Amino acid sequence: MKNVGEAPQEELATGERSTRNRVARSILQHGPSTVAELAQRLGLTQAAVRRHLDALLADDVVASREQRVYGARARGRPAKVFALTDCGRDAFDQSYDQLAADALNWIAEQHGGSEAVAAFARARIAALADAYRTAVEAAGPGERTEALAKALSADGYAATARSAPRPQQGEQLCQHHCPVAHVAERFPQLCEAETELFAELLGTHVQRLATIAHGDGVCTTFIPRIPKTSPPAKISATPATSATASTTTTHASTSTAGRNPA
Template sequence: MKPLNELSTRDQILQMMKTSGPLSAKDITDRLQITEMAVRRHLGTMERDGLIESKMIRQTLGRPTAVYGLTELAQSLFPKNYHTLTLDLLGELAEDAGEDTVNRLFERRRDKLKHQYEAELKDRPFPDKVRRLAEIQNDNGYMTELESSGENEFILKEHNCPISQIADRYNHACECELNLFESLLDAHVERTECLAQNGRRCLYIIRKEK
């Protein structure tokens, strides 16, 4: 995920909404450190272009506030590697050979990725392994964000899923990703939020095995 200061103002706003969810004009103003008038001008243009939509939310005190979130059109601007054809072919395979065969395909993909990355990660200290895995996922379009939450404990957030439509239909793809992380990092990995299960992102708690 590119740093915000490397993006245009419009793309900064889109990325903030992708990673944080709906935001008010004041939220965006505070983060970008530009005038509220400039922010509202951008929001007006983006709403007219069909990239964002607004809704009113009630607050404990004061008047309702407008917040802005991404439309489906805007979601399509973020990296997606899937095609409808892939789902069609997997559906045909499941119908002909059974869903276990489709699951084995995901497992073979997991094993291939493990073979591809394990030599690079093998001899690194644990924190470096986690950081490098986050970089790999980011390069593959997952829009990652990594936080340290304690000694040898990390939170990995994936704000985008390039295979989201496939994972929505075949949950085994998500399980294979979890298994891949555990194998590459030699760590306990827990997924607490998942895009394929109506989460806002995929969130992993990663702890080094004792």
């Protein structure tokens, strides 16, 4: 499990974070729980449990609600129970990467090998393209890469735009996080489709210099200086045909999309 409920540095030595994780895991294992139930299971005072729950509530790891009562209700207010939120569940180990990899393996085996995976990758990225296109089209000619970076960040890619080592040559689009990195390590078609999308949105050829999936620290894409008159193009969800293959090659250096060419 990842650490949940970030604690101040001075608390770490006292085991605050470890205890907070124990509280969250107890709720995961036993379901929605009251303060009294947690205190009994964990051997803590109720005051200590409440303190940890307050931190978990602040971090959106747990949420509170009134306990459901079946039958005659006793006098007084119903006790509160604390349950994990979706965010809290995500703090525990998941198998989404393996599930996605298994699905892509099945697509490859049943529907045409690597080309079927590439078709899926294009369809997936095409479903995301409209929001990115709107952001890029609303930006000025010299601000498209920055606009794309902001749109990618909204989807969890933590992207930034910066000048290339030689600013007169262009810019670099840097993605400091990749939500599908573990799957893309096995299926570079995901990186290739993304690279094609960047080229079509920005209206120029691009070159993928590094990828997190390949083990690099950041996904880095070189964007040459963009002509002011080039409108963002539309990406197709269908595989490129022989008639469009040369266009794809011109727009995106996909041979290096899933790995560091160096």
